[in-house]
Amino acid sequence: MPSISPLVAEGIHPALWRASQLARGHGAYLDTGFPELRLELPGGGWPLGQLTEILLPTAGIAELSLLKPALNQLQGRPIVLLTPPYTPQALALSCAHLETSQLIWITRSKQSNALWAAEQVLRNGSCGALLFWQSQIRSEALRRLHLAAQSSDTFFCLMRSLQMAPLPSPAPLRLSLRPVAGGLELAMIKRRGGLRDRPLTLRIAAHHYLYSHAHTNKENSTADRHAGATSATLARRTPAHAPA
Template sequence: MPDAVWRASQMGSYRAAVTPTGYATLDRELPGGGWPSAALIELLLPQAGIGEMHLLRPALGAIAQKRRIALVQPPHAPQAAAWSAWGLPAERLLWVKAARNTDALWSAEQILRNGSCGALLFWQTHTRPEALRRLHLAAQAADILFWAMRPLADGQDASPAPLRLALHPANGGVRIAIIKRRGPLHGETLHLKLDGMPSSPFFLAPSAHARLDRRAPAAAAARSVPAALV
């Protein structure tokens, strides 16, 4: 099978479907030309709100037309009006807030295994390697796009994720370093212009987090979400 054997000097591929990122410059550097489903994708951030939601907007827009999008442990509450302004139906948004890290991990794994969501965004500050492996294994059996937002410092640690990107704020967008991919090493940094991002090199304020805000309706508690929703 062409996706089972690949040389490190060549770009690999994935068994599952790939969703274009919406940015041709980035697609050219990703195996298959986009975000792989049925896999753990890590976005490594210096802090939340530097443009990661703008980066994912095209893919989320395609998914939200037919399937639900799950947010587990976002740094701020989702802002339904902002999602709707982006053309993403608020009724397709599932927000899960957990009191403990173990509950958040449990919730993410259940969403992956349930199969009712088309995308999962999961924010974590401390995740053990064995927990990452469980999530990646669960994702491999699901038809879902799975992004884990983790601290930039975690990029130095080993991870089962086949795709790992380090994001930094940049003027009008983000700078992306490809830490890991199924293909040759990528030494250059990509600079992507993102719609809606200010023309300023500093985009670190949490209030600038495009579709997240401190004001929102109550979240579903972890371990209490009805099976039909996850």
């Protein structure tokens, strides 16, 4: 039986790649806005219609600033902020070219309600992005959300605790963030293709910070420290038929 050349095997199907390579992108992606990060992601950007996990030592360390360049590309489509850790700051968001009329801020006290809201947003498919902060999620709920994401072209990011890194996840892309001087240190936990050995440092300017309350850990916080600059807040909107 004749052997198959590795070069020929690469051309069998676009979903195949060598273990030493990044997966070749198929589907739709959003540019990250960071050239150095673009080179490290399959497809060269944030995947649409898939679950992406961002793992944090604590919420509110400028994860919104990391995602801002991608959100700017959604051309007015709604952006849902589901159970964010702090009140989004309207003035900072406007300065970051994210219109407050584009944003839907949803707060839910019960996790079951938050998960229900996330699934409804994904299955509806009308929103450009869903950013969801929720650490404790069972594996079956993760799979359900990932499946719902695949029915849309929504940019879906789930922010979880860094302590969840050792646990399995259906997300094709998982990365962690840590605050460093002048920006964020990003490490690849999971991606389609070979892993990156060393973290990647991204420089993020302070004026992009988008929360209205500084984090209690002043040394590590990259939240906005000028909360008094505006009293405006985003209007709270919740799904019309959320379960009780």
